[in-house]
Amino acid sequence: MSSSDDEIPLSRKMNGSNGVRAPVSAKTIPKSVDAALDKANPSKDHVQPGISIRNGPMEDHDHHMPDVNGVEINGSTSKRKSRGSLAKPSYAEAESSDEDNQPLSKRQRTSAQKAGDIAESDSDDVPLVSKSHIRRPPRASPAQIGGLSDSDAPIEQKLVAEKEKIQKKAAKEAVAIRKEEKKAASTPAKRKAKVKDEDGKGPDAAKAQKKSAPKIAGSKKVNGVKKEDLSDDDVPLSKKSTSSKTSKKVKAEASTPVKKGSKGKEAKKEESADAEEDEEEEYRWWEDPAKGDGTKKWDTLQHQGVIFPPPYEPLPKNVKMLYDGKPISMHPDAEEVATFFGSMLNSTHNVENPTFQRNFFKDFQDILKKTGGAKDNSGEKVAIKDFAKCDFRPIYDYYAAQREAKKALPAAEKKKLKAEKDAVEAPYMYCTWDGRKQKVGNFRVEPPGLFRGRGEHPKTGTVKTRVMPEQITINIGKEAKVPPPPEGHKWKEVRHDQEGTWLAMWQENVNGNYKYVMLAANSDVKGQSDYKKFEKARELKKHIDRIRADYQKGLRAALTSDRQKATAVYLIDQFALRAGNEKGEDEADTVGCCSLKFEHVTLREPNTVIFDFLGKDSIRFYDEVKVDPQVFKNLKLFKKPPKEEGDEIFDRLTTSALNKHLSNYMTGLTAKVFRTYNASYTMATLLKDMKSTGTANEKVKDYNDANREVAILCNHKRTVAAGHAGQMEKLSERIKGVRYQQWRIKQMMLDIDPKLKKKKGAEYFELPQDLDEEWIHEHQAYLVDEQKSKITKKFEKDNEKLRAEGEREMKAKELEEKLEPARELEKKFKKENKTKKVEAEGKGPTIEKMEAKLTQLDQRLANMSLQAEDKENNKEVALGTSKINYIDPRLTVVFSKKFNVPIEKFFSKTLREKFDWAIKSVDEKWEF
Template identity: 65%
Template sequence: MSSSEDDTPLIKGSTTNGVKSTATIPKSLDKAMDKALPSNGTVNPGISIRNGPVEDMDVDDEAPATNGLTNGANGKRKSRGSIGKVYKESTSSEEEDEKPLSKRRKTSKPAESDSDAEMSDVPLAKISKKPPKVTAAQIGESDDSDIPLTKKLVKEKVKIEKRAEKTAKAIRADEDKEKKRRKNKPAASESDDDVPLAKKKPSKAANGVKKETTSTAKKTKTKVKEETSTAKKGKVKKESTEQDEDAEAEEEEFRWWEDPGKSDDSIKWDTLEHNGVVFPPPYQPLPSHVKLVYDGTPVTLQPEAEEIAGFYGAMLNSTVNVTNDTFNKNFFADFKAMLEKTGHGKDRDGDKVKISSFEKCDFKPIFEYYDAEREKKKALPGAEKKALKAAKDEQEAPYMFCTWDGRKQKVGNFRVEPPGLFRGRGEHPKTGKVKARVRPEQVTINIGKEATVPPAPEGHEWKEVKHDKTGTWLAMWQENINGAYKYVMLAANSDVKGQSDFKKFEKARELKKHIDRIRKDYTRDLSSGVMADRQRATAVYLIDKFALRAGNEKGEDEADTVGCCSLKFEHITLRPPNTVIFDFLGKDSIRFYDEVEVDNQVFKNLKIFKKAPKKDGDEIFDRLTTSALNKHLGSYMTGLTAKVFRTYNASWTMASLLRDLKSTGNLAEKVKDYNDANRKVAILCNHKRTVAAGHAGSMEKMEDKINGLRYQQWRIKQMILDVDPKQKKKRGADYFELPEDLTEEWVKEHVASEVEKKREAIQKKFAKDNEKLVAEGKKEMKTKELDERLEEADELEKKYKKEIKTGKVTAEGKGPTVEKLDANMEKMEARIETMKVQKDDKDNNKEVALGTSKINYIDPRLTVVFSKKFNVPIERFFSKTLREKFDWAIKSVDEDWEF
């Protein structure tokens, strides 16, 4: 490296936040770095070299047996049983970009970089395990291609981006033509802008609504008009059928997507009525014989302190939390504060016991009590469980719906969060702190002025009652851990939430008109002499190409999570000629690790942004903030922010892939085609997940099912021989042999498993039939009846054992023939092939977050297009909940709709 580069001052001086880059970048530095850095020619960035989850770090297998936790306790997180009833926690109603992961990832400490004298980064400190590289199978590609997988995907992404540029120019050209046409339109003719909204025909391109909508509406009006005139003439009216009622309900449905109406940020509703919120039940004290044991002495606590002890005691089986030093420290600090307030505890003689050491506390008796209560609930008869659920549903029914502008809408999270211990995600500094019980005095109600305000619980009153028509919340309160506000909102399938999703994806669709200009501008500014402009351009490049989140500033007591704008020196390692390694805690404290190839200019810029004397803790983009970045993006398009790029890139990529897709074959193969396209989107947009702990077991089960079908095939072949022994000579002995991998040991285990499944099914059916008899007021069947039913399983066991011993299978069914058995073989073969496709599909998805892409980033209308175009039931892609959430998408487009 030349001395001129080393001598170039790029640091303005020390600040409270560390060193800061100079306002400008000398041209001499650029030239010197161009000579020093090796070039690898043209780079087509946009895909990870390495793609996959970060596996958990190595931890000690043996945890200390303190506070009642034994080494045998499993790490599975179970629901807290401190309240004697099942009580579902409500969640924050704030929109989340991704579905949060349930397991924390522990990360190694940041690597300590050496001096940057030669502007060459030291490789990352040794990490116990790096994410696995993406495999060909993961994206539905064959392994035998001559083109490396990463190159193939990069090439495909370049093609998609070129198509985006071409589309953006075409859209703007069409808009310019339309403006000229309007301008040159004769003044005498009525302008389209003057046409009343009711007379305008909805445009397919405007918001994705089908052209048929208008004609359908006309038909509906005509039908209503005809029925009215018929009634006036005095003709006999036919009795309404169920189909008529369904049709009437359909007519009354509010199809808001055809006229979004209140889509601005002002008034959201005119009238609003609801019944408030449901509070968790009061604390039920522990039985007198269940005590916290302190230093070997059972201690009686005041209810407030006992409840907190119960929070911890009930979760001793959650080793991931109770072996966490931060969790224990925070819990005991809050527990001690309550003990000080309530006078600590008392022994059996009534003498005061001061609890001052966490290590001397034994919560095991509390855990055993709550664990036994959980088991009792599991063991309840089905009828009793149903009765309890019905009673709970009846009690909560008034809170499940509200009336919004005269329309019944489902409420999302109407339950106030119960008290407990805050868990957080990742290495959250407040994990283990006590989530205080929320009182009515903390809750603000939002409701219409004319509506009846729901009464607060007896002896309490609301904090405040508001009539905020610009808000979409029904109630709110502030929690004590992070000071965040929790809101009660409408459910995901409500009109309001649907409109929110609609606007989100329409915003992404609008970006397609400007994406070429944005990319052209930030590519130019990558070489800007102004440091702020170059940092902003580099950040937009990373956000656009690699789906990084923008990131926000965090307080000292918040988790150390970062995004693009808040990346620090230690979060990026540079490996010449153009590889960038990201390693940081992202959203929800999930470790983000990725190796990517970037444009040479971007690599050079990151070198400059990391130039000495910057060190660990110093910001990479020290002249850029998230707000400044979003303000700049807003100059291209109203409402454009960094997060819109994730939605646009995922949706545009999917739309491009579907446009070229020719899906044939059976239903399972078509579903796999969709998943393959979805998988490419997830990889290209960096949507990753950790392999589920039970994935390997799930794969084994599917393999066992396939082998079970193969074994049944062998049995059918033996039946063919039983019907016609001459078939052995005709088809050859090999055709009738048992597959080599289905060993004698496997067959015995499989047969035993099948017999056991049969017994379990009979026992379940017997129990269910008895429950039904009791519900009808009749006598239960005696165990003798069960024994008789179980004889069927005994007969099956005998039959299988005989087949294994003799190697012969007696033909089953009425009038078995070779033709019928061959037909059964074909059906079995089809089932096997379908199951193999499903197994491969599931295995390919193990490290790619298809759900994240499909639910949050890919416009749901694209999934509907695939469903209608290739005649695949939408149920194969969207669960019932998602079908309700995306009802607007399912009903608003046909197979010709384009993103």
């Protein structure tokens, strides 16, 4: 479909920086232009794409990185969060996004860059990062590719071959699936005969069975295939029938366990009633085909609303902000805004940012004007005009002391405060959704503060005002009791929107975004959202070959819009680029494929493309990739003069147009489905051929190797984390410590039987070369200090417990007595260093006991070495992100069950709750 100039968005026609009409690509591409490009770059060799020379989003902020296109770009680590609407609120179901699935601890980190400390934060806003704290991701080494590192072929060639092999397999599988569907649809008689052969009941019985089975809402087919023709592995779990006698029996047994000695129907009825009262039967929603098909999300909904942050507590009279060295007083509302800035002085990358300072100071001055201004100690008004004269240090010191005091509270007091807090929050933590208790995710209204934003956000530092009940809309069932607002207030609106999965919403003042209170990640609704996402990716298997064939053909289309469309799909599929959306002037300049600008893409002959831009959440994306020669020529054409910096590359394409094009292949197909499909299909292919043996730790490493390969083949890599080197050094020290322990035990063996040196050889008892005398002395001092620290901490904890129970505390003298073993150890080490002899330790030491200890240490050393190797290999790969967001969790469950590895090795408690549906719904034979 062609695009006229009228169909091109205005923002694509006008250059946002100066309002001048931007150059737009010609509507059609003459054959002469193609011929000229072919002549200029004659390479026609097939290039299998999708392998980065350098890989991934920029997440490390420790080193300066030179600019690539003459433009330096910020990057930041951020909590992932989808942008809200800037217009009127939407009451439809909020779409589940990848970032919602990310663990909270990974979403946001605020750091004092100078101090190097990293602290988690619950704020929805994300800190900025200095331009000078960026570096390029390193190249992937052969060791980091796991199983691909064995042959002598160059690593890049092996990766290309592996990816090409997987894509060819995918194409064959897609053809086979469609062929099977076509065959099944055209032979209904054979299907009936098949049913009769399998169950011996004949077609009439089959009809009756089909009639009694739950109906699939909206369609008689599952992903285009009639249900009875699909194997268990091919049918989406939500479409499978649970009407079989076996499943009913299992379900009944699970919900009503039989008591020993119970007899007769009456006993069974009573027991069933008791079980129903004591424990609600587990709701296996993934086996309920009627759920989640329509737009109506619930029938009944009851909840308690939201919790508001506590009111502001004014500072003590002796704590004041200083202006030009003098303390000033102000209205509590203005003082509160001053505390926003003062309490975060340790976050230097925010408070030292000129934009952050400028926006804060403007809002601070506004609130001062509204509240009567500031006064000095004599009551005279003080004009706050110069930010440089403001000193917030007294405020920071006050809050820092408050934090330390809270940390120093006795354990009993902390426990009491937590219990009180939990008691207040308990009613808000759960809602009743269609009669079932569901956990609520974010029932706390965000407190006022300073907006941090992402990347170079123009509004960073702006005051986020306190959210009042009058701004909040409640969504609840018609028959349910509406939660009362705080006394003296009322809700903005009460709705009964059964199409929405939100419980409450409000509009924040900084960007006009809407914030929603949703169910927790482990709730049925969120689980269904995840399930649908992975089923959508699973359905893409049937169409991937046609899509790839079409965009390969479209790379030479005469219409520019078609060629841009094909090139964009190629980049999204092969390099995991996001589609991208256009941004407003007050938003950070983050982009995706469709919104790439001239300066974001650098071309290097013959077919290397360098991407360098701010991606999602303002994380810098830098990637060097080899592309198909025709794609290289197309990008060269799309950047052709008079285009320059600031001009769009895909100027005849929008994200909505691209997704509309993709939906022609498959209902609901959008650009982001490719990321999930490619990761899941690649992982499924690797797991199918895997033969994992050895210990549980070795099997986990096999899984991680496969996960790492997925990240590399699908371009989901990241840069090395700032703390990686330190972590590896600590692990190395621990390994050396175990080897030193082994050496000491061998010396004890010689103390018991000196003849062993001749039997086993002198080399067996030698000190490892890297454990020199200086290191040994340092390690011995560390072991003594460690023992002293453990004893002291236990002493303090015991005393705390005695205080809480009202008993007499132990005196300092008792601590000195308890520290005696540490002093004895110190003396022992000094004696060993002097005599060069280690005396045997323990009760009745024997050679057999010593050898048993060595065997234990050997196993411990093997585990630690495996851990170190795995950690080093994973330094450039965010395995958690791939595992949670892109790889179907059922594949992890398959690995766990197939190779008998506890699922706890892969999923934390939080993730086990989140992916409960995956853990309970498949066995080791399931296929993606």
